[in-house]
Amino acid sequence: xxxxxxxxxxxxxxxxxxxxxxxxxxxxxxxxxxxxxxxxxxxxxxxxxxxxxxxxxxxxxxxxxxxxxxxxxxxxxxxxxxxxxxxxxxxxxxxxxxxxxxxxxxxxxxxxxxxxxxxxxxxxxxxxxxxxxxxxxxxxxxxxxxxxxxxxxxxxxxxxxxxxxxxxxxxxxxxxxxxxxxxxxxxxxxxxxxxxxxxxxxxxxxxxxxxxxxxxxxxxxxxxxxxxxxxxxxxxxxxxxxxxxxxxxxxxxxxxxxxxxxxxxxxxxxxxxxxxxxxxxxxxxxxxxxxxxxxxxxxxxxxxxxxxxxxxxxxxxxxxxxxxxxxxxxxxxxxxxxxxxxxxxxxxxxxxxxxxxxxxxxxxxxxxxxxxxxxxxxxxxxxxxxxxxxxxxxxxxxxxxxxxxxxxxxxxxxxxxxxxxxxxxxxxxxxxxxxxxxxxxxxxxxxxxxxxxxxxxxxxxxxxxxxxxxxx
Numbered sequence: 072x073x074x075x076x077x078x079x080x081x082x083x084x085x086x087x088x089x090x091x092x093x094x095x096x097x098x099x100x101x102x103x104x105x106x107x108x109x110x111x112x113x114x115x116x117x118x119x120x121x122x123x124x125x126x127x128x129x130x131x132x133x134x135x136x137x138x139x140x141x142x143x144x145x146x147x148x149x150x151x152x153x154x155x156x157x158x159x160x161x162x163x164x165x166x167x168x169x170x171x172x173x174x175x176x177x178x179x180x181x182x183x184x185x186x187x188x189x190x191x192x193x194x195x196x197x198x199x200x201x202x203x204x205x206x207x208x209x210x211x212x213x214x215x216x217x218x219x220x221x222x223x224x225x226x227x228x229x230x231x232x233x234x235x236x237x238x239x240x241x242x243x244x245x246x247x248x249x250x251x252x253x254x255x256x257x258x259x260x261x262x263x264x265x266x267x268x269x270x271x272x273x274x275x276x277x278x279x280x281x282x283x284x285x286x287x288x289x290x291x292x293x294x295x296x297x298x299x300x301x302x303x304x305x306x307x308x309x310x311x312x313x314x315x316x317x318x319x320x321x322x323x324x325x326x327x328x329x330x331x332x333x334x335x336x337x338x339x340x341x342x343x344x345x346x347x348x349x350x351x352x353x354x355x356x357x358x359x360x361x362x363x364x365x366x367x368x369x370x371x372x373x374x375x376x377x378x379x380x381x382x383x384x385x386x387x388x389x390x391x392x393x394x395x396x397x398x399x400x401x402x403x404x405x406x407x408x409x410x411x412x413x414x415x416x417x418x419x420x421x422x423x424x425x426x427x428x429x430x431x432x433x434x435x436x437x438x439x440x441x442x443x444x445x446x447x448x449x450x451x452x453x454x455x456x457x458x459x460x461x462x463x464x465x466x467x468x469x470x471x472x473x474x475x476x477x478x479x480x481x482x483x484x485x486x487x488x489x490x491x492x493x494x495x496x497x498x499x500x501x502x503x504x505x506x507x508x509x510x511x512x513x514x515x516x517x518x519x520x521x522x523x524x525x526x527x528x529x530x531x532x533x534x535x536x537x538x539x540x541x542x543x
Contacts, residue, residue, distance in 0.1 A: 072316040073157035074176045075164065076116060076148045076359055083169030084145035088121050110160060116146035116359050117322050119329075131369050139171065141366065143325070146359050150317055176357055179311065179318060179341040181249060181280040182378040184424055184470035185450045186438035188414050190214075208257065208295045208462050211454060214441045215297060217412065217477060221511040221530045225418035227435075227477060229300045232484045232531040235540055237491025240289075240301030240483035246327045247284055247476075248320065249340040250312045251277030256443050257461050258296035259285050262305050268326055269310025279445030281308065283468045284340055286443030287476040288483070296464060297442055300480035304336075304487065311341060321359035324375075328367025334486040334496025335373045338479040339364075339404070340472060342380035347390045351382035352426065355402045356394050368403040374486070374499040375404040376479040378471035379426045385523070386428035397429035405482070405503040406430055407475040408525025409437020411516060420516025421525045425471060432503045433510060433526040435474030441466045442473070478506070481529045488540050509533040 078084075117124055121144035128141045135141045151157050157175045164173040212218070219226040232238035244264070251271045254263065259282070271277070289299035289306040311323040320341060327337055345352035355361045355377060364375050379386075386395035393399035409425035411418050415438060421427055422437045444451035444463035452463035485505070486496035497505065510527030535541040 072150055072152060072178055073154060074148050074150050075157050075160045076146065076174050076176060076357060077164045077170050078140070078172040078358065079145045079147070079169050080171045081139060081142060081145070084142060088144065110151055110156060111149045113147050113149045116148050116319065117143045117325055119325065127366055127370055131366065135365065135369065140358055141362050143362065143366065172358055174357055177344045179320060179343045179354060181277065181340055181472055182342040182351070182381050182470045183280055183468070183472040184381050184437065186414060186467045186469045188439045188467050190453055190466035208455060208457070208464065210295050211441050211464055212298050214466060217436050217440065218298070218300065220532065221528065225413045227300065227481050227529050228532040229481070229484065232488065232535060235488050235535055237487040237489070238484050238535070240304030240480070240487040242490040243301070243304045243335055243483040243487045244307060244331060245288060245301065245304045245336040245338060245479060245483050246307045246309055246331070247281065247288070247338045247340060248309045248311050248323050248327060249277065249281050249284070250310055252281035252285060252308050253278050253445060253460065255461055256282055258290045258293070258443050261291045262289055262303060264305055264307035267307050267309050267330060269323060270312055270314045271310040272312050275445060275447035279447045279451045280340070280472065282445055283442045283451070283465065284338070284472065284476045287440065287473060288338070288480040290443060300477060301483035301487070304483040320354055321363040324360065324363040324367060328371050328373060331371055331373050333372030333498065334490065336479050336482050337367065337373060337375045338475060339375065339377040340475065342378055342471070345382070345391065347384065347388065350384050351380040352384060352386065352391070353377055353380050353395065353406060355404060356391065361400070361402045364402040364404050368499045372498045374482045374497070374502050376475050376482060377404040377406050378475040379406050379408045379431050379525070381409070381424040381470050382426050383424055384426045386426050386430050395428065395430045400430070403499050405432045405478060405499055407432065407471060407478045408434045409469065409471045409474045410434035410513065410525060410528055412436045412439045414439040416516045416518070417514055419511055419514045419528055421513065421518050421523055423518035425525055427523040427525050429524060431525050433478055433506045434513060434528050435477035436469070437471060437474045438469040439466065440468040440473040442468050478529060481506070481531055484531055485534055485538070488535060489538065492540060505534050505537060509537050
């Protein structure tokens with residue numbers, strides 16, 4: 072499936088709203104787009120009522136209030152089955168009076184890349200009886216080096232944050248936006264709020280990916296399995312999929328943001344194919360997602376963390392039209408690249424598949440991440456021989472998937488500690504500034520020099536010290 076997204080200018084959008092088009096005739100009741108209806112029903116991108124959407128815009132910064140792009144009531148989309156159909160619709164819309172933006176979007180995918188670390192010896196060290204017959208899995212926390220200090224283990228020093236009141240993420244809600252999860256996994260039973268919207272896919276590949284993400288963020292501290300970086304945050308999920316092969320990341324972002332409080336965290340675990348030969352890029356390249364992100368950050372004071380995608384791309388290339396450049400487009404999200412754990416190359420250096428450029432903020436581990444898994448692939452259960460999908464763990468999870476999950480969780484740790492101290496939590500732009508200024512710097516590596524910017528790795532010890540939450 073493909074989706075054609077377009078935006079009407081204010082005059083055309085007002086005609087649509089005055090006609091009371093709703094979802095049945097959206098984009099065509101004013102006579103602008105009748106031919107689109109021969110392909111499929113045109114629908115508003117954002118499901119909230121138009122008056123509420125426009126009130127949201129009026130509460131944004133003066134710049135955004137005057138920017139037509141932030142009129143969320145003026146966005147529409149239609150789903151088609153082939154690329155050729157999508158291109159035909161786009162061409163017609165681009166030549167239609169009243170249409171000020173039009174783009175095609177393919178189905179998003181999880182930004183996962185598995186590393187090739189041999190975990191056989193570590194898996195073999197499990198106690199006798201571990202595996203299919205085991206009632207409780209072994210404890211893999213000793214393998215989660217990303218929980219430890221930057222200087223010694225190249226990690227984010229979550230272990231230090233846990234010694235600070237609130238530093239385990241307590242009082243912070245974190246919502247993972249993607250397409251599937253296994254909520255019954257043995258290591259995801261505490262502080263899990265379940266699904267708050269959308270219709271998850273039944274595809275095991277999506278389920279196992281979401282399960283691995285939740286393990287990094289909030290795996291239970293229970294003496295077995297893994298322990299999440301922010302294991303006391305309240306973790307929820309929102310499926311950006313809605314059945315019948317349809318998806319809507321932009322609306323998922325806006326609806327999720329409406330349910331959150333200042334200092335809460337949205338994690339966007341999706342990527343999509345862009346204009347450079349289909350290379351994978353961040354979801355905020357599309358205008359509807361970009362404005363949704365900025366709207367929830369400005370209106371709700373929350374943190375949005377987004378995978379930079381696994382496209383091997385310089386996002387400052389002219390083909391992206393400045394839409395992924397710090398100088399010309401900034402949604403306010405923390406955009407995360409994939410750095411080395413020290414397994415395959417020097418720690419803190421960019422992994423080759425990770426996108427890079429001025430728009431990126433920080434990095435997380437993109438390889439050798441130990442977390443929960445599943446049965447869709449042997450790579451999701453390489454730490455366990457368990458036949459039960461609820462007891463699967465991997466030692467090779469990676470990509471900007473794992474990287475962005477790590478940064479989302481560290482954000483929850485920071486805001487949990489601030490709340491526990493009776494202080495105001497940080498919104499996204501201030502959180503990313505904190506991580507950039509206190510993180511462990513990016514270094515040169517075989518994939519390229521540090522000028523191919525993915526940013527530093529967050530260091531919770533230094534971040535807490537900068538905020539006065541811990542002694543220097």
